[in-house]
Amino acid sequence: MSGLPWADTSAVVVDLGFGDAGKGVTVDLLCARRRYGAVVRANGGAQAAHNVVAPDGRHHTFSQFGAGTLAPGGPVPTHLSRLMVVDPFALAAEGAHLESLGVADPFALVTADARALIATPWHQEANRVRETARGRDRHGSCGMGVGEATAYALARPGDAPTVGDCLRPAVLRRKLHRLADHLEALCRELGADAGGGPDVEECAAAYGAFARRIGIVDEAYLPGLLSRSPVVFEGAQGVLLDEWHGFHPHTTWSTTTTANPLALLAEAGAGARRIGVVRTYTTRHGAGPLPTEDPGLAAVLPERHNGTHPWQGAFRTGHLDLAAHRYALAATGGVDSLVVTHADTAAAAGGRLRRCTGYTDPAGRPLEIAPGDAPAPSHPLHPSPAPLDARAQAHLRRQAALADALATARPVLADGPTPPEAIAEALGTPLEAVFSGPTRADARITAPA
Incomplete structure (x- = not known):
């Protein structure tokens, strides 16, 4: 080559x-x-x-x-x-x-920005509860809690755990307790079983060990x-x-x-x-x-x-x-x-x-697709409005209409x-x-x- x-x-x-x-x-x-x-x-x-x-x-x-x-x-x-x-x-x-x-000591190969969000077991469970509640209208989520972590950070930025929090045990525990409360409230809202969730102290200890192994x-x-x-x-x-x-x-x-x-x-x-x-x-x-x-x-x-x-x-x-x-x-x-x-x-x-x-x-007429004028990305460090403003809502309606058109194209x-x-x-x-x-x-x- x-x-x-x-x-x-x-x-x-x-x-x-x-x-x-x-x-x-x-x-x-x-x-x-x-x-x-x-x-x-x-x-x-x-x-x-x-x-x-x-x-x-x-x-x-x-x-x-x-x-x-x-x-x-x-x-x-x-x-x-x-x-x-x-x-x-x-x-x-x-x-x-x-x-x-x-691969010898793979964790020594990893650096992580302290500002990056963390997806926790509570995010994962909330993700799966929401997806299950959608029934036949499921979105096709991977069930890993990534979207849930992003949505939670947009709604409650001060409570969202980050990589840097793994170096601050007291801050991390406080945020994990609030996540556990969030999951319990979500399950009540959707009529689902919260299942108890993981132990906050054990999870915090595991995150502390994670912080010591990577940069x-x-x-x-x-x-x-x-x-x-x-x-x-x-x-x-x-x-x-x-x-x-x-x-x-x-x-x-x-x-x-x-x-x-x-x-x-x-x-x-x-x-x-x-x-x-x-x-x-x-x-x-x-x-x-x-x-x-x-x-x-x-x-x-x-x-x-x-x-x-x-x-x-x-x-x-x-x-x-x-x-x-x-x-x-x-x-x-x-x-x-x-x-x-x-x-x-x-x-x-x-x-x-x-x-x-x-x-x-379906009538045989040409169907053209083209990207629209999208809002800014939703990441907390480049946030779009939460809740979504009128422009963002209109754009998502456009994309949903495009999805509907492609479903029968x-x-x-x-x-x-x-x-x-x-x-x-x-x-x-x-x-x-x-x-x-x-x-x-x-x-x-x-x-x-």
Whole structure:
């Protein structure tokens, strides 16, 4: 493989679909090609599931650790930025698996901004209570409490636990007690069983141990890191699930575009190359519109690392949706290069793969989709009004109407699979790498046009 054209600057990796396109393998490839100062997480939380298979067969699903941890030159450190929602318990479980793969002291690789929110067991339980109460109208939540932590921080910013609170036991205990009260009140409101919840003292002690194992840093850390070395920003989920640009309500409480990484880079006076990732076909985990869905494809395109999730729901498969990916490109402001994964699937699909070039409504009229003028992200450090102001409410109604339209849309399909080069041409973006298998050894690097 030749050297990567983006190797001398920071990189921002973003999924141009509904997630699961291959952000993890893309980050793993980048970190195998050169030494980055860190992999930085700048949105989402422990609900991320980025599967990386090393050429030696080791497999790990990256959730909060950066997907450069298995890089051949040694693990690339992970930084959890202030725009991340950190789950210490999930991080501990993930670190234990990495240790079993031969990564020595993985927690020494992690730094976390003291301002980052924490997703606790109370947030997780509240998340699941709400989702269960929705019944047949479930949103498709991952059930990890990430959105609940963000919503709670917007409503009660002074009570929201942060990474830095893990160094302040008295403050942390007070906030955890208030969270327990919040969950109990929510359960009463929804007629659910609170189940007792975890012990506050035990949880606080575990968070104290977490704080002693990782590096908790202040606002000067990331700008200093960016001044010394390029980094890789590893996005979570996909643009089509973005809190404002996704198809409401089947979205995430997270900014999944390149906006967060670009904001952090701008604060440090740095820039980056934006890398979009797509599959050769389009998938979605859980509820929400997927206009090109074809249940028959699932039988010929099996998923080794994705399946039915108790909270998200089924893993769904559809034909390549170029119209949706164009929408994602517009929503994120474009990318500089494209990585295409699952290029080996056309043969496996036995000629069944097709591509969607647009949509029609049930009456056969063309249906165009385009991003609207979205409000600011909802993160507490970049808050939109809570409760939502009239503009934000109007925008979400627009996105909900778009979701309804896509739920009944008919894809305009062209015959035959689409080679990676043709996908890049259709999306007007230079092709940088193609994966024809699950490991970095299966990647082919191409030069930009």
